[in-house]
Amino acid sequence: MKFSTLFTVASAIAINTVTAAPAALAALAAETIANPIQDIQARANNGANCNYSAFWSDNEFKVITWGPWAQDGSKGKGLLDNLRGQCGVITNWEYRHRSDGSAVALFKTIIINSPKCVQDAIWLASAPSRISLTCNKLN
Structure with a gap:
């Protein structure tokens, strides 16, 4: 050519x-x-509630999530990944969807300041709405 x-x-x-x-x-x-992009608007309704019990050897957490991040089918993988990144070792991980559209995450951590690291992990995992909350001590 x-x-x-x-x-x-x-x-x-x-x-x-x-x-x-x-x-x-x-x-x-x-x-x-x-x-307009629906994912960002839909995720703006993410919510969470965090409670924990402190024991000598570990802290047990119960995090209830609602909104799109509780229903995305990932079984809480984004939350678990951020928990591991902020708190280190997470044991007894359990994530269940509830009939009302919310989900419950149950887990343990041994880090001393675990309420703070769990709050930080929830904040990171709930992007773009960025849920800022306080984990309430039950005992």
Whole structure:
């Protein structure tokens, strides 16, 4: 293939790409305005409640979650990952969906300041709504 033919074909491709790009971007922008991203709006309704019992050897937590993050089908994986990142070792992990649409996470941790690390993990896991709460001591 001659250089002039190759140059002509490459120029035609470039012109078509450049002229099609504004139309495609305009269509994407129009659809985004007409149909805003639902995931971010839906997750804004995330909620949680945190209680714990302190024992000499460990702390037992019960975290109730509601909203989209309780119903996303991940069995609390995002919460568990953040708990491990903030609190270290998490034992006796249990996550159950309830009939009212909420879910319950039960677990233990041995870290001394575990209410703080659990609160931080909930805050991180509940993005973008970022639930800020206090874990209440039961005993």
